[in-house]
């Protein structure tokens with residue numbers, strides 16, 4: 001699985017949870033959390049880990065989702081669970097996209113983004129870019145030498161399209177942005193990684209630019225020592 005010894009050794013306090021699918025203990029922030037609505041039997045994906053209610057956890061893999069639906073979730077929630085693996089996978093991707101969009105919006109407001117090819121290239125040259133997000137339909141931007149290098153080194157993610165990225169940046173169309181804040185970059189990378197296995201399962205939604213998803217393991221190496229949750233402190237103190 002994706003649990004690398006290196007990330008496990010980082011100093012942040014990591015509480016462990018049990019995967020409701022395979023039963024292995026794993027750091028909570030590497031598991032997807034779901035909460036249960038006892039009245040409907042529905043489960044909702046809670047990627048930020050802050051939702052109310054009794055939570056269950058599983059590894060972000062189709063296999064552990066399927067296994068947890070076969071009994072693990074029902075055991076944790078002590079109740080029947082109405083959900084299917086594909087719906088949960090779709091929900092994980094949607095929840096990840098929402099969280100990433102929120103992080104990007106916060107980073108823009110705090111002046112922690114480089115927006116557009118020219119400034120992104122400059123940020124990459126000056127080694128200020130922690131992570132690059134390339135719109136899936138941004139063929140030209142993906143071929144810029146600096147951006148290509150970022151993609152090759154696993155420092156880039158394919159995300160949304162130019163129009164969607166543009167609307168997040170309060171512009172018409174944006175092909176590429178770079179995140180300058182290490183904590184935010186780490187949070188985005190981790191959120192993306194969680195949803196990766198389910199993106200490839202969706203077929204059409206699989207990234208075409210970056211090679212970050214697909215195998216569950218990730219070539220991304222973004223600020224492993226940063227506290228993934230630091231964006232909360234960061235956004236409340238600077239976004240005003």
Ligand SMILES: [Zn+2]
Nearest residue numbers: 019022059064
């Ligand atoms: Zn598992």
